[in-house]
Amino acid sequence: MTTANVEVESLKGEVDRLRLEVQTLQAKQGHEQVTLGHYLLTRLTQLGVKHMFGVPGDFNLGFLDLVEDHPDIDWIGNCNELNAAYAADGYARIKPNALGVVTTTFGVGELSATNGIAGAFSEMVPVLHIAGVPSTTQQKKRPLLHHTLGDGRYGAYAEVAKQITVHTAWLDNVETAPRMIDEAIIQCMTKARPVYLTLPTDFVTAEVSSERLNIPLQRVVSVNDPPTENFVVDQIEKLVREAEGDVVIIVDACVFRYDVRDEVKEFLKKTGFPVYAAPMGKTAIDEDYERYGGIYVGSITDPEIKENVEKAKLIISVGGVQSDFNSGMFTYGFPTSRHVELHSTHTHIQYAAYPGVGFKHLLPKLTERLQSYYDLGSKIPVIPYKAKIPAEETDVITxxxxxxxxxxxxxxxxxxxxxxxxxxxxxxxxxxxxxxxxxxxxxxxxxxxxxxxxxxxxxxxxxxxxxxxxxxxxxxxxxxxxxxxxxxxxxxxxxxxxxxxxxxxxxxxxxxxxxxxxxxxxxxxxxxxxxxxxxxxxxxxxxxxxxxxxxxxxxxxxxxxxxxxxxxxxxxxxxxxxxxxxxxxxxxxxxxxxxxxxxxxxx
CATH class of the missing domain: 3.40.50.970 (Thiamin diphosphate (ThDP)-binding fold, Pyr/PP domains)
Structure with missing residues (x-):
């Protein structure tokens, strides 16, 4: 994807966001009315969501009636809420620019899903957790309802959710609910992490204006500050020049999570630099690609691969997650002085950090600047990545x-x-x-x-x-x-x-x-x-x-x-x-x- 195309997409997303804000100010009762439950389901179908996971419970049954009757969304009844959260996680990892959606009931259901939601947060997976909760009247009067803790704290579970989501939306006003739903979904897509959305039983059929539905929701990727971005490109090119084009690329999980596979592919094609993957980045690059050399896991890497990565004069990692298992127990074998890190929201060049310079916009500019190094980069040898079946004397399946x-x-x-x-x-x-x-x-x-x-x-x-x-x-x-x-x-x-x-x-x-x-x-x-x-x-x-x-x-x-x-x-x-x-x-x-x-x- 070219620099111009990336910037046009971001500007379009920003324009749509501003149009939504205007619609919020202009929305009138004269516009076509829809139920809030229908509004939420329409937003999900606009994003390509075709399946919703979860378990029925008395505080979400009214909403599930709408889901079951919906022509474009299938209700997938799971065996328990934990598995439902896992399923939503798996769905979101495969479906580009969509969400995984899990619906649970208040308290007992949502807490059962917590481990799955926490995992999606840790691994940067966009999962929308819809929790059916008691009516707004019950929330105000705080009766001794089942599924509560018995002490009147109806918001206790939302406090738990705040620890493992990037955004929580507690719907308590019908007029502002559409805007809050939109914001929750945008946060989920943009930050690639779970969000938590409550849906009171009396809001499911409450009517709201449909006007906002005319404007699609998009992942909004902030445009990098031009002077800072230009400086970052200059600094990276300087390091590539000093390294005489002896550069190795390492791709990792965030290449998937923040949708930059196309940008990375174009960068590799135009520069010819050899590329390796961290464990969480495996298959971010097709493994039959002639410049792909295998998996790099620090000191436990295959010796040939390890040598080819660590002897490079400059290593550029894209979307790196240096957790213990993903980095060979923190044993990356090259110093910070030879390392550039490109991330979704920031860039590290050696010992300097540049907040706000994300790789979605940076990669196309780096491609344009560094493609002149193709003759050097494409000549760096890469050992073909092939399976080696050992000859064993035993017939045991090892x-x-x-x-x-x-x-x-x-x-x-x-x-x-x-x-x-x-x-x-x-x-x-x-x-x-x-x-x-x-x-x-x-x-x-x-x-x-x-x-x-x-x-x-x-x-x-x-x-x-x-x-x-x-x-x-x-x-x-x-x-x-x-x-x-x-x-x-x-x-x-x-x-x-x-x-x-x-x-x-x-x-x-x-x-x-x-x-x-x-x-x-x-x-x-x-x-x-x-x-x-x-x-x-x-x-x-x-x-x-x-x-x-x-x-x-x-x-x-x-x-x-x-x-x-x-x-x-x-x-x-x-x-x-x-x-x-x-x-x-x-x-x-x-x-x-x-x-x-x-x-x-x-x-």
């Missing part, structure tokens, strides 16, 4: 063997979901086909997230005409949220679920408690699970593989490869086997703890 072998199973346009634990780490060493999307929750790391998220991912993927949805989840994680497979079957979704059965929490055993009982779980009859969760004889398939030969046979079985239904594959693995990146990362932490305390953790 983590070391499984992940590179499963790489050949993937197809372009697949959407791959990996669970917190071994799957998040194992997938990192697997090159993925073009136009593949990887969805993971590395930062928040809530065990069980992936199952609920897969429901939302699968619905969004179906809306967008994407390929297969493939989930990798451990047996321990699956037991936390397994019931959310039921709506997948009910809705005719067709995820392929690889259930990694290693008798418990391998990530926890790797960290601590290798032989402790608290890391063990009951062994379920996994291949019978889909029958229990809703199969009607023809809608699901289940397989079990116990060794490498059986896995090879399955991955070449036409009946499996052509499966057109919800499919579960139970993969038997050793209870102490962990992927290389997980084991190495934990070892770094243990060495650091040993150095700090002198205590050796040998459990």
């Amino acid at each position: 983590q070391r063997y499984f992940w590179p072998r499963i790489g050949s199973f993937f197809k372009p346009n697949d959407v791959i979901v990996t669970e917190t634990g071994t799957a998040n780490f194992g997938i990192l060493d697997v090159p993925l086909p073009p136009k593949t999307l990887l969805v993971s929750q590395i930062f928040w790391g809530s065990i069980g997230w992936s199952v609920g998220a897969t429901l939302g991912v699968a619905l969004a993927a179906r809306d967008l005409g994407l390929g297969r949805v493939v989930l990798f989840v451990g047996d321990g994680s699956m037991q936390l949220t397994v019931q959310e497979i039921s709506p997948m079957i009910r809705l005719g979704l067709k995820p392929i679920i690889f259930l990694l059965n290693n008798n418990g929490y391998v990530i926890e055993r790797t960290i601590h408690g290798k032989h402790r009982k608290y890391n063990d779980i009951a062994d379920w009859k996994w291949t019978q699970l889909l029958d229990t969760l809703g199969d009607r004889e023809t809608e699901t398939k289940s397989f079990k593989v116990t060794n490498q030969a059986e896995l090879e046979s399955l991955l070449q079985d036409a009946a499996f490869l052509d499966s057109d239904c919800t499919t579960l594959v139970e993969v038997i693995m050793d209870r102490l086997d962990a992927p290389r990146l997980l084991a190495d990362g934990v070892a770094i932490n243990k060495r650091a703890a040993r150095a700090a305390t002198g205590k050796v953790d040998d459990d």
